[in-house]
Amino acid sequence: MVVGISGSSCSGKSTVAKAVRVLLGGDVTHLQQDLFFIDPDFCPADGNFCDPRYLHQADFENAVRSLAAGEPTVVPELDFTTFRRTGAVRVRPAAFLIVEGMTIFRSPVVYECCHHRFLLTPPFETLAARKRDRDVRERGKSPSIVEVQLSWMLMEYERDLHFGWAVTTIDSVDSAEVAHVILDTLRAG
16 A cells, blocks of 8 residues: 655654554555755755756656555665765565655656555644754754745645645644544545
8 A cells, every 4th residue: 555645845744654654563664755856966055846856756756666566676865964865775665655755746656656645734834933943953054045945835835735636635733643644544445
């Protein structure tokens, strides 16, 4: 079963995916779209990272396709502080595949692979506060760069809300609650 979890930057995708993985227990693989971003040296500091040119899209889609078909694949290893590749790792298929990332449903390949699709939509003010805190404190970005990124983030957030995907939208800010909603949905369907 392939479960897609999407949402804006700082919506809690990774935290929720990890919590769902723990709740499911056992045979679960978690694939992050972030692993497929291009090297930050080739990106403007204020780039819109929802733009596919900042992603190795074909590699990401091939990894999802392989794992969904029950085949192992190799994915990049990443230092999430610098977003630079540190190597590669072989990933095995599992009974459950959780795919998460900001733009996963914009890929027809990934969208079609997902049996369940969840879009995390906490209030934008919450996302903005999280991004300001995380990106300045943990990632060393300047407040001015973060504000520029928030401007494109708001545009993408609103686009996702009105895109028309067949998804389950969850607007809670509580990651544990979101994980339980996802688990309940998986058990029901």
